[in-house]
Amino acid sequence: MKIKVTSVMVNNQDKALKFYTDILGFVQKRDKPLGEARWLTVVSKEEQDGVELLLELMSFAPAKTYQKELFEAGIPFTAFNVADIDKEYQRLIDLEVSFSMKPRQLGPTKLAVFNDTCGNNIQIFQVL
Amino acid sequence: MARRCKNLPMTFYEIQIESISREIYSNVYLTKQVIQAKYFIDNNFSNNITLEDICKAGYISKYHLIRSFKKLYGKTPNQYSILVRINRAKELLRKDNSVLEVCFAVGFDSPTTFAGLFKKIVGSSPRSFKNYKIRKAIFKRF
Numbered sequence: 001m002k003i004k005v006t007s008v009m010v011n012n013q014d015k016a017l018k019f020y021t022d023i024l025g026f027v028q029k030r031d032k033p034l035g036e037a038r039w040l041t042v043v044s045k046e047e048q049d050g051v052e053l054l055l056e057l058m059s060f061a062p063a064k065t066y067q068k069e070l071f072e073a074g075i076p077f078t079a080f081n082v083a084d085i086d087k088e089y090q091r092l093i094d095l096e097v098s099f100s101m102k103p104r105q106l107g108p109t110k111l112a113v114f115n116d117t118c119g120n121n122i123q124i125f126q127v128l
Numbered sequence: 129m130a131r132r133c134k135n136l137p138m139t140f141y142e143i144q145i146e147s148i149s150r151e152i153y154s155n156v157y158l159t160k161q162v163i164q165a166k167y168f169i170d171n172n173f174s175n176n177i178t179l180e181d182i183c184k185a186g187y188i189s190k191y192h193l194i195r196s197f198k199k200l201y202g203k204t205p206n207q208y209s210i211l212v213r214i215n216r217a218k219e220l221l222r223k224d225n226s227v228l229e230v231c232f233a234v235g236f237d238s239p240t241t242f243a244g245l246f247k248k249i250v251g252s253s254p255r256s257f258k259n260y261k262i263r264k265a266i267f268k269r270f
Contacts, residue, residue, distance in 0.1 A: 074139020101142045107153035108163055108200040113141065121141075127201075128163045 005041065007054035008077055009067055010118035013040050016055040019117050023095050024080075026053065058119060067119050074100045076113050076123035085110045085126040161186040162196045169205060173212045174235040179205060214249045217242070221258045230254065 010016035017040060020026045026042035029052050033039075037057035044050055058064055070077060082088045085103045089112050093099070100121060101113040110126045138146070153159055165186030169177070182205050183193050197205050213234040220230040228239060231254075236242040246254045 074141035076141070100136065100139050101145070104142075104145065104149075106145055106149050107159055108166070111145065113139075128166075 003051060005052045005054050006078070007056040008116070008118075008120055008122075009058040009063060010055050010116075010120070011058050012118060013038055013055055013057050016040075016116070016118040017042070020053070020055060023092070023097060055118075071119060071121055074113060074121055077120040079123035079125055082124045082126055085112060085124055088124055158188075158192070158196055159200065161188040162193065162200050165193055165197065165205065166201065166208065169209050169212060173209055173216065174233060176235065177209070210245055211249065214246055217246060217254065218250065218257065221254060227254045227258060 008016075017028065020042050021028055025045055027045050027048060028041075029043045029048070030041045031038055037059065040055045041052035042055065043052050058067060067077070089099070089103050092114060098115045099112060100115065101111065103110050103112040105111075105128070108128050110128060111123055112125075113121050113123050116122045165182050165188060168182055168185035172181070179190060179193070183190055186193060188196075194204055197203070197208065201208055203211065213236065217230050217234045220233060221227070225233070227243075231239045231242040234242075236245075243253055243255075246257070250257060252260070
C-alpha cells in the first residue's frame with residue numbers, strides 16, 4: 001500500500017487551482033470530470049512524482065461545519081514543508097496572502113499559518 | 129494591501145503553540161545548541177564525522193547532545209546522520225551515478241552496510257531504487 005494522494009477541502013475548485021498554482025507554485029497534475037466536481041490534483045514543482053494534493057470540492061454539509069470551526073480557531077487543515085520559511089513568508093506577503101500566524105519558532109521547527117482563500121488555514125514549516 | 133498579522137489577536141492555534149513552546153521548549157539555549165549540532169551534520173555528513181566533532185560544533189556535552197537531539201528531532205545524532213546520507217544517496221542515484229560511487233560519496237566505507245541501511249530506510253535496495261527511477265524516466269518520455 002502506498003500513499004499517493006492526500007486532500008484539502010476547497011469551496012471552489014477553479015479558485016483553488018489558481019491559488020495553489022499561481023500563488024503557492026504547485027503544478028497541476030490531473031484534472032478529470034467527476035460529476036459535479038473534478039478530480040483535480042497538484043504536485044510540488046520539486047517533486048512532481050511525489051504525493052498528489054487533491055483539491056477536493058467541499059460539498060458535504062457536516063464537513064463544512066468541521067472546516068469552518070477549524071478555520072475560525074486558526075487551526076491548519078494541512079502543512080507544507082519549505083526550505084526557508086522567512087523567505088517564503090515574505091514572498092507570499094508580497095503576493096498579498098493573508099497570514100494568521102507569522103513565522104515563529106517551536107523548538108527545532110519554525111511555523112507560519114496563512115489563509116488559502118478556499119476555506120482553509122495552511123501551515124508552512126521549516127525544520128531548523 | 130496584504131493583511132499583516134501583527135495587529136490581529138492571537139488565534140486559538142497560536143495560543144496553543146505558545147503554550148507548547150513554553151512547556152516543552154523552554155530551554156532556548158539548549159535548543160540552539162542542538163540545532164547548531166544538526167547543521168554541522170547537514171553540512172558535513174559525507175566526511176567521517178564523529179560524535180565528538182558534532183558535540184564541539186554545538187558546544188554541548190555528549191550526554192546532553194544525545195538526549196536533547198532525540199527529544200527535539202525524534203532520532204539520535206547517529207540515526208539522523210544515517211538518514212541524511214541515505215536521502216542524499218537517493219538524490220545521487222536518480223542521477224548518473226553508480227551504486228558504489230554513491231556509497232562512497234555519502235560517507236559509507238562499506239557497500240554492504242550502505243545497501244543494508246538503504247533497504248531498511250527506503251524499502252528497496254539501492255540498485256532496485258536506481259533501476260526503478262531509470263525505468264520511470266524512460267516511461268515518462270513516451
